[in-house]
Amino acid sequence: MTVKRPDSPKRRVTSTDVAELANVSQSAVSRVFAHHPSVSDKMRRAVLDAARTLGYRPNAIARSLITQRSRIIGVAMAYLDNQFYPEVLQSLSRALQAHGYQILLFTADETGAADPMLEQVLSYQVDALLLASVSLSSHIAEECELAGIPVILFNRTSSTPGAASVTGDNFAGGRQIAEFLVAGGHQRFAYIAGAAESSTNRDREAGFCAGLAALGMPQPMRVPGQYDWQGAQVATRLLLGRPTRPDAIFAASDLMAIACLETARTEFSLSVPADLSVVGFDDVGVARWPSYRLTSFAQPVEAMVSAAVTLILERLESLAAPARPIVIPGRLIVRQTTRHPPHGLTAEADYWVWQDPPGKIDG
Amino acid sequence: MTVKRPDSPKRRVTSTDVAELANVSQSAVSRVFAHHPSVSDKMRRAVLDAARTLGYRPNAIARSLITQRSRIIGVAMAYLDNQFYPEVLQSLSRALQAHGYQILLFTADETGAADPMLEQVLSYQVDALLLASVSLSSHIAEECELAGIPVILFNRTSSTPGAASVTGDNFAGGRQIAEFLVAGGHQRFAYIAGAAESSTNRDREAGFCAGLAALGMPQPMRVPGQYDWQGAQVATRLLLGRPTRPDAIFAASDLMAIACLETARTEFSLSVPADLSVVGFDDVGVARWPSYRLTSFAQPVEAMVSAAVTLILERLESLAAPARPIVIPGRLIVRQTTRHPPHGLTAEADYWVWQDPPGKIDG
DNA sequence: CTGAAAGCGCTTACAG
DNA sequence: CTGAAAGCGCTTACAG
Numbered sequence: 218m219t220v221k222r223p224d225s226p227k228r229r230v231t232s233t234d235v236a237e238l239a240n241v242s243q244s245a246v247s248r249v250f251a252h253h254p255s256v257s258d259k260m261r262r263a264v265l266d267a268a269r270t271l272g273y274r275p276n277a278i279a280r281s282l283i284t285q286r287s288r289i290i291g292v293a294m295a296y297l298d299n300q301f302y303p304e305v306l307q308s309l310s311r312a313l314q315a316h317g318y319q320i321l322l323f324t325a326d327e328t329g330a331a332d333p334m335l336e337q338v339l340s341y342q343v344d345a346l347l348l349a350s351v352s353l354s355s356h357i358a359e360e361c362e363l364a365g366i367p368v369i370l371f372n373r374t375s376s377t378p379g380a381a382s383v384t385g386d387n388f389a390g391g392r393q394i395a396e397f398l399v400a401g402g403h404q405r406f407a408y409i410a411g412a413a414e415s416s417t418n419r420d421r422e423a424g425f426c427a428g429l430a431a432l433g434m435p436q437p438m439r440v441p442g443q444y445d446w447q448g449a450q451v452a453t454r455l456l457l458g459r460p461t462r463p464d465a466i467f468a469a470s471d472l473m474a475i476a477c478l479e480t481a482r483t484e485f486s487l488s489v490p491a492d493l494s495v496v497g498f499d500d501v502g503v504a505r506w507p508s509y510r511l512t513s514f515a516q517p518v519e520a521m522v523s524a525a526v527t528l529i530l531e532r533l534e535s536l537a538a539p540a541r542p543i544v545i546p547g548r549l550i551v552r553q554t555t556r557h558p559p560h561g562l563t564a565e566a567d568y569w570v571w572q573d574p575p576g577k578i579d580g
Numbered sequence: 581m582t583v584k585r586p587d588s589p590k591r592r593v594t595s596t597d598v599a600e601l602a603n604v605s606q607s608a609v610s611r612v613f614a615h616h617p618s619v620s621d622k623m624r625r626a627v628l629d630a631a632r633t634l635g636y637r638p639n640a641i642a643r644s645l646i647t648q649r650s651r652i653i654g655v656a657m658a659y660l661d662n663q664f665y666p667e668v669l670q671s672l673s674r675a676l677q678a679h680g681y682q683i684l685l686f687t688a689d690e691t692g693a694a695d696p697m698l699e700q701v702l703s704y705q706v707d708a709l710l711l712a713s714v715s716l717s718s719h720i721a722e723e724c725e726l727a728g729i730p731v732i733l734f735n736r737t738s739s740t741p742g743a744a745s746v747t748g749d750n751f752a753g754g755r756q757i758a759e760f761l762v763a764g765g766h767q768r769f770a771y772i773a774g775a776a777e778s779s780t781n782r783d784r785e786a787g788f789c790a791g792l793a794a795l796g797m798p799q800p801m802r803v804p805g806q807y808d809w810q811g812a813q814v815a816t817r818l819l820l821g822r823p824t825r826p827d828a829i830f831a832a833s834d835l836m837a838i839a840c841l842e843t844a845r846t847e848f849s850l851s852v853p854a855d856l857s858v859v860g861f862d863d864v865g866v867a868r869w870p871s872y873r874l875t876s877f878a879q880p881v882e883a884m885v886s887a888a889v890t891l892i893l894e895r896l897e898s899l900a901a902p903a904r905p906i907v908i909p910g911r912l913i914v915r916q917t918t919r920h921p922p923h924g925l926t927a928e929a930d931y932w933v934w935q936d937p938p939g940k941i942d943g
Numbered sequence: 944c945t946g947a948a949a950g951c952g953c954t955t956a957c958a959g
Numbered sequence: 960c961t962g963a964a965a966g967c968g969c970t971t972a973c974a975g
Contacts, residue, residue, distance in 0.1 A: 229705075229728065231952055242962045247954060255960055272727065277703040278644050279952035282967045287641060289684070289704075297666040298865060307660040310687040319700060321652070322683040324673040337682060340640035341652075342592075364635065365592065479870040502661060507842040508871040594968055605946045610970060618944055642968035645951045 230273045239267035250275045281342065290318050290529060291343035291366075293334065293357075295325040295350040296444065299472045300501040301516070305349060305371070308522040316530065318344070325350055339364055345529045347371050367532040367540070371525055372516075374416040374542060381532065381540035383525045385516035385547045387417050387498075391424025391467070392431075393549045394496050394514060397571045398465045399432045400558030403494060406437035407463035409452045409473050411444040418444075421469050421498060438463060442473045449473035453480040457487070464493060465555075471497035471504045471513050478509060478554060494555040500547075510553035520545045593636045602630035613638045644705065653681050653892060654706035654729075656697065656720075658688040658713040659807065662835045663864040664879070668712060668734070671885040679893065681707070688713055702727055708892045710734050730895040730903070734888055735879075737779040737905060744895065744903035746888045748879035748910045750780050750861075754787025754830070755794075756912045757859050757877060760934045761828045762795045763921030766857060769800035770826035772815045772836050774807040781807075784832050784861060801826060805836045812836035816843040820850070827856060828918075834860035834867045834876055841872060841917060857918040863910075873916035883908045 232246040239246070241260055248256050249264040267273075281287040290313055296302055310320050321343055323334045335357045338346055346361050349371040358368040358375060370382035398406065408425055411418035426436055438459075440452040449468060453476065456463055468474035474497025481487040481495070489495055497504060500515035524543045531538040549571035551562055562569040595609040602609070604623055611619050612627040630636075644650040653676055659665055673683050684706055686697045698720045701709055709724050712734040721731040721738060733745035761769065771788055774781035789799055801822075803815040812831055816839065819826055831837035837860030844850040844858070852858055860867060863878035887906045894901040912934035914925055925932040 229952095233952080243952090244954080244962060244964095245960095247952095248961090251954075257960055260960080274699065274702040274727075276645075276705060276952055277700075278641055278650060278705050279967090280954075281641050282639075282645055282952080282969085283954045285967075292685075297670040298663075300661075300663070300666075303660040303663075303666040303669075306666075306685070307687055310685055314687070314696075314700075319704065320685045322655075322669070322673055322685045324670055324677070333677075336637065337640075337677075339637040341682065342639060342641050364637075475869070483870045503866070506838070507846045592968095596968080606968090607946060607948095607970080608944095610968095611945085614970075620944055623944080639968055642951090643970075645953085645968080646970045648951075 229276070230271045232273070232275070234271055235264060235267045235273045238271060239263040246273075247275075286533075287342045287344055288318050289321050289341065289343050291323060291338045291341070291346040292320045293323040293325065293338070293346065293348050293350055297324070298446075299444065299470060299499075300503055301372075301470070301499045301518070302349065304501065304518045305522060308518050309347070309525065312522055312526045313529075316526065318529075335360055339366070344533055345369060347525060347529070348373070367529070369525055369528050369532075371521070372417060374420075379540055380542065381528050382542045383521050383528065384417070384420075384542070384544055385514075385521065386544050387420035388424035388427075390498060390514035390516075390547055390549070391421040391426075392428035393424075393571060394467050394498075395425050395428025395434075396432065397549055397551070397558065397561075398467070398494060398496065398555070399429070399434055400561055401465075401494065401556045402558070403465035403556065404434075405461065405463040405465070406434065407456050407466045408437040408439045409442040409449055409456075409466060409468040409477060410439060411442065411469035411473070413441060415444075418469050421467075425467055437467070442468060442476075444470055444473065446472060446476045449476035450480050453477045454484065457481060457485045457493075462493075465496070466493065467496045467498075469498055471499045471501045471511060473497070474511055474513065474554075475503060475509055478511070489554050490556045496555060500550050504550075504552070512549070512551050512553070512555040515547045515550050517545055517547060592639070593634045594639070595636070597634055598627060598630045598636045601634060602626040609636075610638075649896075650705045650707055651681050652684050652704065652706050654686060654701045654704070654709040655683050656686040656688065656701070656709065656711050656713055660687070661809075662807065662833060662862075663866055664735075664833070664862045664881070665712065667864065667881045668885060671881050672710070672888065675885055675889045676892075679889065681892075698723055702729070707896055708732060710888060710892070711736070730892070732888055732891050732895075734884070735780060737783075742903050743905065744891050745905045746884050746891065747780070747783075747905070747907055748877075748884065749907050750783035751787035751790075753861060753877035753879075753910055753912070754784040754789075755791035756787075756934060757830050757861075758788050758791025758797075759795065760912055760914070760921065760924075761830070761857060761859065761918070762792070762797055763924055764828075764857065764919045765921070766828035766919065767797075768824065768826040768828070769797065770819050770829045771800040771802045772805040772812055772819075772829060772831040772840060773802060774805060774832035774836070776804060778807075781832050784830075788830055800830070805831060805839075807833055807836065809835060809839045812839035813843050816840045817847065820844060820848045820856075825856075828859070829856065830859045830861075832861055834862045834864045834874060836860070837874055837876065837917075838866060838872055841874070852917050853919045859918060863913050867913075867915070875912070875914050875916070875918040878910045878913050880908055880910060 233243050235246045236243040345367040347369045361368045374382045440455050442449040442452040478495050487493050497511050497513040500513040504511040504513045551569040561572050596606050598609045599606040708730045710732045724731045737745045803818050805812040805815040831840050841858050850856050860874050860876040863876040867874040867876045914932040924935050
């Protein structure tokens, strides 16, 4: 018995190998694996048998080259320490896998320089790119669209009119938080801002300010928090160190709200919500942990992800599909970090939902 | 001026287009972009100019097909709600991108069925596969190795002798925790186990039990926690509902330790560490949050990731490179959830490090 | 240093 | 239903 010497990097089994063993043409093998209708049962069986014997799997790279579709979606993300993003990533991965797509993950480096990433995205012929980080420049989106790669913005919008995007209702969220806090009898408001250039921060802040203004309340004190723990901690020290400190703080993300809460408790010995109310945004898993029980505007991850997947598939299936911005409504989940208003709350399992008073302010 | 009608799905610019414009051969374009040494400056300039004009980028898919290397590393992960994994993913992504590799992300579905995933991994011709989930069957690893794809286990080992893996020192960690708790005068020990079939759980538990035994202490009460919040909560209720409850609980992950801590405080009104000490494993970001300040055995993410990257590159560069298991040492980071022993602690910034008494027990 | 040509492993008209 | 052949966009010996 002669032993076949394996070629250097272990030659993989190809459709031609299967064709040989099954005594059919290479095209036939291809048709069987593509579930092409015009294939006889006999041939199908022969091919599948041979394929099983050899351990054959179609080469997706070769297929991509000829079909001009990689079935790979590029996903650019940063801030994985904000639990919102891992939740999105997991949900997105499941949803795309269910449609036969894979995720090629790009993370922004510390410098935030997106250009090396851009080159990779373009090289790998991703079918679409989901941009899920606030800090990545819009430049990359333009370049991709120019190269014919649909771009979907996730949890951010763009100044480009008609760009495809999926966001929570940031403006309405900010506004509802204002209304809720005012209804709870708060007087001195503060806002811990996220990254200044991000659309999420801009809209949440605008909604909050508009909500306060519409109710005749003063505008909030504003301190930058950069969407990170440290930033929010510094911001909280600034706010609570003032002679007249705020009695309600809205932080633009749960991560920052928790940092604020912790700092208020440990460094200023404040009791929440007796001395201070704190509201976050996102309603991530940690917001439910007993030590926090954070009041937060919920961005529904599943709904946002399925909207994004729909948008991607639409644009992939019909090239003419209009790029449209989608806004997913959310709800203000009320827990224990806020003084509660006398009405407007609906009880659920272990939280309340704040009912937006209808039609009071235009969004 | 005639407007060129774009071909249907927007034909991408190829090296042939660039070659035409630059008046050189297609091979020349390829050589310039591959940084091939034998290219005249004149030609390089002509090619790069033409490429810039047309917005050309090499097609990585086509390159992969001919080079038999995709420069894509498959990463299979689950449990993204355990903060350890997002930390790993971010760090790994950076490290691989720095070496010109991209991550194709696979997440296990709820059923834990790894087989559809396996087909995808094999189809996409990943250069290597990093298996970073405890629950994915070893079967997938074998299939990949069989197909010539190097597999690196991350934060888990395999029964296959000599499989490539990177883990923290789970056994030593468990043992140190035992020694530390005994030195702190604890008497009744409990262990909240992770997924029963996982190597991390097995080794952490074995180390803990061995450490207790070596010091003549009774074995811990053992309850399953499944590595998730709910499981750990149920486990804690079981443990603390007993007539003689434990005075020290080691939970096999920080996520479970925090669930335990929260449950002990809120449902049993216990004060930690006065009534009960709690120790976790991983030392993820949330362990540092003021409400927890969790004592935890640190798995150094950066060191583990760079070991994994080294292992991957080794196996990719020389096919004969031996697959070897790597164990990265960790340290027991002592914070506020444990009663402290009179000696053996070294103070750092805002925590202490427990000094493993040298040579007392064989690992 | 440069070009013509073969070939990576598929899909898909085109004939039969 | 089935096969022969062209071609996706590159890399890389092989000649010159």
